[in-house]
Amino acid sequence: MRKNKKGKFLVNTVLIIICFIWFIPTLGLFVSSFRHVNDINTSGWWTIFPHKAWVTQETIQLSKDTDLNNSIDIEGQLVSDQQLREGYVLEENKRLKWENRLAKTVAIQEKEWVSNFSFTLENYKFVLTGGNVEITNPDGTKRIIQGDDLSRAFLNTLAVAIPSTLIPLTIATFSAYGFSWMKFPFRNVIFVSVIGLLVIPAQVALVPIYKDFMNIGIAGSYLSVWLAHTAFGLPLTTYFMHNYISQIPKDIFESAFMDGATHFTIFSKLILPLSVPAIASIGIFQFIWVWNDYLISLIFLGGIPEAQVLSMKLAQMIGTRADKWHLLTAGAFVSLLLPLTIFFMMQRYFVRGLLGGSVKG
C-alpha cells in the first residue's frame, strides 16, 4: 500500500511538470498580450512575478568634463567606463551603473524584490482598430508604430469558416444517406473511391483547382475557398457521417415508408435530427481545421488584401513586423479566442470527432 502511494505521488509530480511545460508557452503569450508595449520590449513576461532586480536608489550627476578614458571617482570609488557599462558591484546588493552615459549620470542601484505587475488593454485596441502607438526608445527618442486592423480579418475568417464547415457537412450528410440507404449501380465501388480520396494531399490538387477557378471566373471569391475546403473535407466527413447514418435501425425507415414518406422527407424530418451529435462532432473538427488553415486561404485569397483571413494576416505580421510583439501577441490571441472557446466548451464532441476522423491529414 505504501509503495502505491509513493508511486502515485511520483506520477502526479511528473505529470505536473509536463503540464507546466506544456502550458507555459500559451501563458507567456496570454500574459504578454496584456502588457504595455514598452514592458514587452524591455523585459520578459515572467518579470510580472516577484523577483529580485536592480532598482535605482539615487542618481549622481558627474561633472560634464569627466574624462571617460581614465578611472572615474564616484564617492571615493575608482571605476572605469567599462565597469559602469556592465554595472560595478560595490558591496552585496549595491552597484553603480550608467543611468545615461551621454548626460554623465550614474545610478546607485540596490537589489530589491520587484514585479512588473502592470497590465493594459491597449494592445487589443491597437490590433482591432488599427490605431497608432507611440513608443519611447531606451535613449529617450520616440517613434510611432502603426497598429493593425484585425477586425476585418476576423469577419473574413467567419465568412470563410462557417460555410466551409456547413457546405461539406450538408453534402456529406446527403451522400452518406445515399450511400447507406439507397440503391444505385456501382454503389460500393463509388463509396470506396470517395473514401480513397482521403489519401490525396491538398498540394496535389491545389494548382489545377486554382486554374479552373480562374477560368470560370470565381478565383479570389469566398465561393472558391468554400469549394476547395469542401472538396478537401468531403472524403472524411462522408466517411464519418456514413459510419453513423448506416448504423441507424432499419425499422425507422420501413415505418416511415409505410406512411408514404419520400426519401427527402425521411432525411429532413428523421435522419437530420437523429444525426445532430455526429454532425456536431465532425462539424467542430472541420470548423477548427478551416479556421486554422493557412495554405488554402493563402493560395485562393492571397492576392486580395480586403479578403485576408486571420491566419494570413498574422503570418504577414510575423514576417513584416517581427519586433512588434505587442501587436503580434494580441493578434495571435484574437485568432485563438474562438477555437479555444469552442474547444473548452465542446471538448467531448471534439474528441469524438477526432477519434472518428483521425485519418485526416
Next chain:
Amino acid sequence: MNIELKKEILNENKDSRKLFPLLVTIIVSFINIFIHGSIFLLLRDGQLHPITLTIIAVLWGSIGFYFIYMSLNWMISFYPKKWGMKLQPFIFVGPAIFLLAWLLLIPTFRTIWMSFYDASGSTFVGLSNYVEIFTNKSMLLAVQNTFIWVVLGTFSCVSLGLIIAVLADRSSFEKIAKSIIFMPIAISFVGAGVIWKFIYAYRPDENQIGLLNAIVQFFGGEPKAWITLVQPWNNLFLIIILIWMMTGFAMVIFSAAIKGVPQDILEAARIDGANEITIFFKIIIPYIKSTIVAVTTTIVIFTMKIFDIVMVMTGGQYGTEVIATEFYTQYFLHRNTGIGSSLAILLLVAVLPVIFMNMNKAKKEEGF
C-alpha cells in the same frame, strides 16, 4: 398535398404529362442559376459593408446548398415515378461525386501529367523534374529535412503521447492534465508560430524577452538566435513546435485505447508481481498496438505535408525548407509548374505506402 393534386390533374392530360416535367426542370434550373448567380455577383461586385457581406456570405453558404438539394427533390417529384426512383439517389450522392471528381480526382491526374513537363508546362521533359529534385542541393535538403521531421516528430509525439496517457490514467487530476496537453491542437500553426517565436526570441543586449534565452542566460550560457543562426539544429527547434501541438492528439486517442485494456488482466499481472514498467511494455503496448499504428500513420502523413510552421517561422530559409514549402516556393514564387507538380506528386507517392500498410493491417485485425 398540393403536389399530389397537381399530379392527378396532370394524369388526365396525357400530352402535358410529358411536357410538364421538362417545364419544371427548366424552371428549377433557371431559379437556381438566377438566385445563386446574383448572390455571387452581389458578393463579388457589390460595395457592401464588411459585416453585411459576412452575414450574406454565411447565410448563402449555409442555406444555399440545402436549397439546391430541396429544389432538385421537388423537381423530380414531378417526374414519372420510374424515372424519379432512378434519379433520386443521384440527387443525394451526385453533388459529392461531382465535387470530388472535379476538385480532387481529375486534378490529381492533371498534376501527374504536369510533372512530366517543363517549367512553363509546354515541353515534355520525361522524368527530368524528378531527377532535378534528387540532384538539386536545396531540394535535396528539403527532402532530407522532411525525412527528419517525419522520423523525429512522429517518434516524439507517439512516445510522449503514450507516456502522458498512461501517467494521466494513474494520476489524481486526469481531466485537467489532458485538457492542458490537448489544448494546443485547437491553436493554429500560425498562432503557435507566434507563441514559439516569442519563446525563441533573441536580443543582443542584456534583457532577454524570449524564455529560452533567458533560461540559457540564467545558467550562464550565451544567448543565441535559435531559429536562424543555429544551423542545422534550428530544424529541431521547429520540430519541437510540432511535438507541442500533436502530442495531445496522440495522447487523447491512446488514452481512450488504454481505458479499453481489461482491468482483470492488469490486476492478474500485478498479483503475479509484475511492476508498472513491465505492465506498460508487456501488456498495455501489445494490447493497443493497432491504435499505435493508426496514430503513427496519421502523424506521419500529417508531418510529411508540414507547411505552416516552417513557412511562418523561417519562410523555408536558413536551411529549414521542407517539401511542402519548397512546393510553394517553386510553384507560386518561381512559377515553375513542372518542379512544383513533381514535388506534390512526391508527397502523394510518399503518403501512399503508409496508408496501404495501415489498411492491410486494419483488414487483418478487424476483418474490415
